[in-house]
Amino acid sequence: IEDEYVQPYKVYDSSMQTAYIDKAEIAGELAEGIAKGELQVYYQPVVDVKTGQIASAEALIRWHHSEKGFLSPGFFIPALEESGHISELDDYVIHQVSDFLMDRYHAGKNVVPVSVNLSWMDFYDEKIMEDILDECKNNDLEEKLIRLEVTETSYAAMGESRNSILESFRTEGVKIMMDDFGTGYSSFGMLQQYNFDIMKIDMSFIRQIETNPKTKSMLRFLIDMAHEMGIYIVAEGVETEVQADFLKKSHCDYIQGYYYYRPIPQEEFRKLLDEM
Numbered sequence: 225i226e227d228e229y230v231q232p233y234k235v236y237d238s239s240m241q242t243a244y245i246d247k248a249e250i251a252g253e254l255a256e257g258i259a260k261g262e263l264q265v266y267y268q269p270v271v272d273v274k275t276g277q278i279a280s281a282e283a284l285i286r287w288h289h290s291e292k293g294f295l296s297p298g299f300f301i302p303a304l305e306e307s308g309h310i311s312e313l314d315d316y317v318i319h320q321v322s323d324f325l326m327d328r329y330h331a332g333k334n335v336v337p338v339s340v341n342l343s344w345m346d347f348y349d350e351k352i353m354e355d356i357l358d359e360c361k362n363n364d365l366e367e368k369l370i371r372l373e374v375t376e377t378s379y380a381a382m383g384e385s386r387n388s389i390l391e392s393f394r395t396e397g398v399k400i401m402m403d404d405f406g407t408g409y410s411s412f413g414m415l416q417q418y419n420f421d422i423m424k425i426d427m428s429f430i431r432q433i434e435t436n437p438k439t440k441s442m443l444r445f446l447i448d449m450a451h452e453m454g455i456y457i458v459a460e461g462v463e464t465e466v467q468a469d470f471l472k473k474s475h476c477d478y479i480q481g482y483y484y485y486r487p488i489p490q491e492e493f494r495k496l497l498d499e500m
């Protein structure tokens with residue numbers, strides 16, 4: 225497996241990138257980049273703590289720009305949001321993931337649910353939300369293979385009026401995941417107000433498992449509380465054995481992080497699924 229972050233970090237140190245690449249210019253090149261096949265969906269497998277098997281995956285976009293080199297999503301996603309182009313990207317990712325999963329599903333091959341990231345802006349584009357719902361409904365499983373990740377801050381940015389859209393997805397059997405839990409201003413308010421199925425604990429907490437005893441107490445409490453509410457937990461950004469062991473002992477359901485798998489290209493993910 226290629227160590228995708230070793231080389232790119234050197235090449236695209238984010239401060240350098242913002243100095244040389246104009247955000248608006250990049251956003252304007254999205255359609256062309258998609259047409260030229262420069263944007264690829266990578267998949268990061270998520271492991272079931274109990275079995276050690278791949279339980280699901282997260283779709284993460286990568287842009288290998290023909291002139292500007294490897295662009296980090298941390299850079300171009302905000303650029304696409306500022307310019308209003310983000311929904312084109314999210315729509316593209318959903319279709320790529322859906323095609324990949326459905327081809328395998330209909331061929332009787334192994335599949336796992338794959339979650340895609342949505343921007344709060346997508347919820348203001350009715351056509352795109354309808355399209356996404358159609359793609360989600362594409363399989364006859366009761367629990368749909370495509371899941372939606374919405375960050376805690378996106379929930380806050382959308383406000384309550386948009387939440388009915390997420391509820392209509394849930395009615396169709398689409399699992400909703402709250403991403404980056406714990407990074408917003410009222411995480412507990414979110415828990416009270418909104419219904420979701422899976423909670424992703426932000427990696428900033430995982431980082432502190434080894435150093436901060438308070439973080440460990442918080443995580444244990446958070447996991448128990450979520451379970452009581454019928455919510456499953458994914459720990460994000462797990463990089464060490466110590467972190468993984470602590471999470472296992474604390475009854476965390478799923479682990480995502482470099483300790484198990486990095487985001488990998490579709491071809492590699494295909495091989496992993498075939499070997500399952």
Ligand code: C2E
Pocket residue numbers: 268283284285296297298301310313314317341342343403404460461462463480481482483487
């Ligand atoms: P995110 O949704 O929180 O995704 C998790 C990020 O953590 C990914 O960064 C992933 O590669 C990285 N990661 C996973 N495991 C580890 C680990 O063990 N250690 C460390 N240090 N990092 C880990 P990535 O791929 O650079 O994506 C950054 C953000 O860009 C994502 O954060 C997400 O908010 C956004 N993004 C990515 N793809 C899409 C997309 O298709 N649509 C939208 N709207 N946003 C996207």
Ligand code: CA
Pocket residue numbers: 319322323
């Ligand atoms: Ca399709």
Ligand code: CA
Pocket residue numbers: 282341373403
């Ligand atoms: Ca995510």
Ligand code: CA
Pocket residue numbers: 403404424426460
């Ligand atoms: Ca996250």
